[in-house]
Amino acid sequence: MSLKTQTYYPGLDAIRGVLIILVVLSHCLSPGTPVFILYSFHMPLFLGIGGFLIKRDYIRNTSTFQILHKYLYRMIIPWILAVGIYYLWRRLLNISVDPQHEILYPYYHLWFVPALLCMVLTVKLFEYWNVPYNVVLGASMLLCLGWYILYREHPDNAIYPWLYYLGDKRIYGYFGFFYLGYILRAYPDLVPKVKIHYVLLVAGVSLFLLIVSIYFPVNRLVSFLPYWVLNIGLIYWAIVYASEQTLTKNSFILFCNKQSLAIYLYHYSVILLASSFLTIKGPLTVALFLITVVATYLTVYLTSSLPFVNKYFFGYTKA
Structure with missing residues (x-):
């Protein structure tokens, strides 16, 4: 397989379908070890795959305006409509909303779409300036370290108040x-070949050490x-080994991948609605998860047959 020239990666469809289900699960569960584990990998992996799916030639040869136009119906308009819906929901409940804060720190899960768009445009900027990929990768990992130490467990950390205006960290x-993920596709010849069992062993040990750090706190560094x-x-693992594999033909998982934006944007409305009628604690969080998955799936499945809804609310523009 050529990571650079192949155009379809069936394994990534399956992985993204599972990841969006895990995102829903993480929003349903009460804080604790399972949530810590999910938050330790589901968004980094989701974004790593997202970066991989962007071609370097496209980024280098496409104007910023064209990139924004491409994402206008795929992400931007659906996100704006979702922001409006959640805003109206809170206003109906007489919850105060600070517009400036909403721009810098989108409501709950809504941070992802502007974050992804910012990442795409940032890569475009670095490519325009011809910044070496190793410099960008090294600097970005240092930023990750700073975020992990200062903000991962305390997102409202005010140690440097002026950092507030940099938005969601x-x-x-x-x-x-x-x-x-982006450079794994852009520079496939630089990708080292490591046996899969070594990769999974190291990842498993790392996850174990992270879990241990919950019960035996250590310095965040x-x-x-x-x-x-x-x-x-x-x-x-996902890109080098799993991407070319047909991991599953399960229609539910593949549908979750196809309509991942719709599920991501609107699953939380089901959680809010259910939580307004029920006190969700303990085992009921599992019931909440099942209710959310079923209700969101049925709603998206049934309404996606409407072209207007599918295009403007769900961002699914393919035939």
Whole structure:
């Protein structure tokens, strides 16, 4: 397989379908070890795959305006509509909303779309300036380290108040993983060949060490190493080994990949609605997860047959 020339990666469809389900699960569960584990890898891996799916030739030869136009219906308009829906929801509940804060720190899960768009445009900028990929990757991993130490567990950390105006810090914390995926496709000849069982062993040990750090707290600088290695290992596994494999033909998982944006944007509305009627604690969080998955799936599946909804609300523009 050529990572650079191949155009379809069936394994990544399956992985992204599973990841979006894990995102929903992480939003349903109460804080604890399972949530810590999910947050340790699902977004870095999702973004690493996202970076890989962007071709370097496209980034270098396409204007910023054309890139924005490409994502206008795929992400931007659906995101704006979702922002409006969640805004109206909170206003109906008499929850105060600060417009400036909403711009810098989008509501709950809505940070992902502007973050992804910013990452794409940042890569475009670095390519325009011809910044060496190793410099960008090294600097982005240092940013990830800074985010991990200062903001990962304390996103509202006010140690440097002026940093507030830089917006949601996950953009900076996760960019390195996005860029890693990007260069794995852009420079396939530089990708080292490592046996898969070694990759999975190292990733597994790293995850174990991260879990241990919950119960035996260590300096964040120390716990960053297994976090970093875990996600590099998973991104390497997904792209180098799993991407060409047909991991599953399960229609539900593949549908979750196809309509991942719709599920991501609107699953939380089901959680909010269910939580307004039920007190969700303990085992009920599993019930909440099942309700959310089923309700979101059925809603998206049934309404995706409407071209207007599919295009403007779900961002699915393919035939």
